[in-house]
Amino acid sequence: MKRVCDIDFSRSIQGKSPFTLVIFGGSGDLSKRKLIPSLYNLYSLKRLHEGFNVISYGMPGMSTEEYREVVRSSIDTYYKRVERGDLEEFTGRFHYISGEFHEESRYREILDLHRDLSKEDVQLVYYLAIPPVFAETVIKNLGQDFLRESGYPRKVVMEKPFGVDRESAGRLNEVVLKVFREEEIYRIDHYLGKETVQNILFFRFGNSIFEPLWNRNFIDHVQITAAESIGIEHRGKFYEGAGVVRDIVQNHVMQLLALVAMEPPADFHADMIRDEKLKIFKSIRSMNEKDLGENLVKGQYGEGDEILAYREERDVEEDSNTPTFMAGKFFVDNWRWAGVPFYIRAGKRLREKVTEIYIQFKQPPLKLFGDECNEIVPNGLLISIQPEERISFRLNSKYPGSENYPHPVEMEFNYKQLGTYDNLDAYERLILDCLRGDLTLFARQDGIEAMWEVADPINRYFEKVDTTSLPNYESGSWGPEEAQDLLFRDGRCWRISDNCIDMEEV
Numbered sequence: 001m002k003r004v005c006d007i008d009f010s011r012s013i014q015g016k017s018p019f020t021l022v023i024f025g026g027s028g029d030l031s032k033r034k035l036i037p038s039l040y041n042l043y044s045l046k047r048l049h050e051g052f053n054v055i056s057y058g059m060p061g062m063s064t065e066e067y068r069e070v071v072r073s074s075i076d077t078y079y080k081r082v083e084r085g086d087l088e089e090f091t092g093r094f095h096y097i098s099g100e101f102h103e104e105s106r107y108r109e110i111l112d113l114h115r116d117l118s119k120e121d122v123q124l125v126y127y128l129a130i131p132p133v134f135a136e137t138v139i140k141n142l143g144q145d146f147l148r149e150s151g152y153p154r155k156v157v158m159e160k161p162f163g164v165d166r167e168s169a170g171r172l173n174e175v176v177l178k179v180f181r182e183e184e185i186y187r188i189d190h191y192l193g194k195e196t197v198q199n200i201l202f203f204r205f206g207n208s209i210f211e212p213l214w215n216r217n218f219i220d221h222v223q224i225t226a227a228e229s230i231g232i233e234h235r236g237k238f239y240e241g242a243g244v245v246r247d248i249v250q251n252h253v254m255q256l257l258a259l260v261a262m263e264p265p266a267d268f269h270a271d272m273i274r275d276e277k278l279k280i281f282k283s284i285r286s287m288n289e290k291d292l293g294e295n296l297v298k299g300q301y302g303e304g305d306e307i308l309a310y311r312e313e314r315d316v317e318e319d320s321n322t323p324t325f326m327a328g329k330f331f332v333d334n335w336r337w338a339g340v341p342f343y344i345r346a347g348k349r350l351r352e353k354v355t356e357i358y359i360q361f362k363q364p365p366l367k368l369f370g371d372e373c374n375e376i377v378p379n380g381l382l383i384s385i386q387p388e389e390r391i392s393f394r395l396n397s398k399y400p401g402s403e404n405y406p407h408p409v410e411m412e413f414n415y416k417q418l419g420t421y422d423n424l425d426a427y428e429r430l431i432l433d434c435l436r437g438d439l440t441l442f443a444r445q446d447g448i449e450a451m452w453e454v455a456d457p458i459n460r461y462f463e464k465v466d467t468t469s470l471p472n473y474e475s476g477s478w479g480p481e482e483a484q485d486l487l488f489r490d491g492r493c494w495r496i497s498d499n500c501i502d503m504e505e506v
């Protein structure tokens with residue numbers, strides 16, 4: 001058969017031009033766990049331009065030499081890849097300036113150091129790896145005349161959550177737009193950089209067999225699970241103010257929902273895709289007080305086997321009302337999806353780490369296989385995002401033998417089958433895209449505000465839920481019982497749960 005497209009991995013994406021990356025919060029959790037290891041892998045793979053430097057700006061007082069120790073220890077702890085470039089050469093590119101985020105005058109040191117390190121036209125990429133409360137202050141300071149007039153090409157990368165609600169996100173956006181042009185703003189949601197997440201669109205729009213079925217006529221319901229087995233780690237302060245909705249649902253889970261539900265874009269241009277996703281966020285049915293009570297479940301983890309309850313974690317109030325779990329039933333009120341429930345659940349300290357989308361199709365219209373098998377297992381399409389990276393489809397076939405028993409079988413595509421591929425992880429991919437100026441996998445402000453419009457009523461409702469009911473799930477379980485009931489009530493169950501064994505076969 002003719003090969004349609006020869007993939008030349010030597011032409012993989014490269015950061016095309018030299019740059020200075022300025023990380024605000026360079027000694028924080030995100031930098032240590034994700035940014036530094038990602039940069040090191042890109043460096044080891046020779047995917048970064050040789051003329052790059054990193055300036056870290058942060059509050060802990062330390063020298064550049066001490067900061068380079070932080071970089072080494074981050075790589076020791078979190079770097080798990082095979083490729084290992086020259087570590088000393090790599091750490092030698094890191095520089096540290098200690099300062100408070102509001103200290104206007106210290107920002108001049110950033111510019112001076114950048115000038116010392118690089119030639120004239122080197123781009124400045126500001127990365128805000130800091131809690132959202134500091135974002136406005138840093139952006140305002142980046143708007144100081146001496147920085148704006150320095151003439152360097154520049155970009156800003158902003159981490160989620162963008163604001164804490166619709167209003168603050170709008171305000172933050174106004175501030176950012178006073179300093180940067182829209183095309184200089186990279187709002188990162190690392191889920192969009194995951195290979196399996198990008199594959200959702202390829203799978204949907206690259207196969208003519210699914211798209212005709214991808215609607216209310218054939219799909220019974222959709223489940224999205226973003227379960228984590230870890231707790232909040234060292235992020236008590238952040239998490240107390242965020243909770244699961246701001247941390248995971250308003251961004252990662254909403255993006256997954258939009259990719260499943262959106263219409264085909266006219267082409268793969270960043271704005272065309274973002275336009276289609278925006279329509280989905282805007283079509284998610286808003287809920288009144290009664291709907292919120294019926295369709296949402298709030299959870300907070302208690303103790304588990306040698307595991308602390310959320311309320312016992314560092315920097316967490318002992319009567320904290322913060323949710324570490326949520327489940328909910330949503331509807332996308334458009335022509336394609338009218339009446340199809342989207343069940344989502346996300347949480348910390350659940351049984352296992354698994355992110356997946358499960359699409360269950362309707363039962364065939366006639367039951368031809370006799371009484372015993374009146375309820376044949378429905379067709380189900382599973383898109384496993386992580387840790388497994390696979391897509392599998394459950395069909396029914398005849399069980400061999402003389403009787404008429406239908407039997408579920410599975411067709412599967414696993415990423416492992418592809419052998420070597422250009423497997424950058426999400427942060428690596430997004431850092432490269434930003435350096436190259438490709439906005440496709442970054443969020444746009446109107447989309448973010450529309451996602452807050454979904455999340456805000458949930459947060460307001462959860463704030464009112466009586467704290468005495470918490471904690472309401474054991475660490476290492478699948479969350480509160482009510483999350484199971486949410487589906488049982490509709491005659492359905494979560495694909496992975498304790499009470500729905502047969503579904504696990506998909």
Ligand code: BG6
Nearest residue numbers: 190228230247248252355386426
């Ligand atoms: C982050 C959240 O955005 O995503 C964390 O702030 C969470 O709380 C993480 O642990 C999960 O990301 P991943 O890629 O491990 O699923």
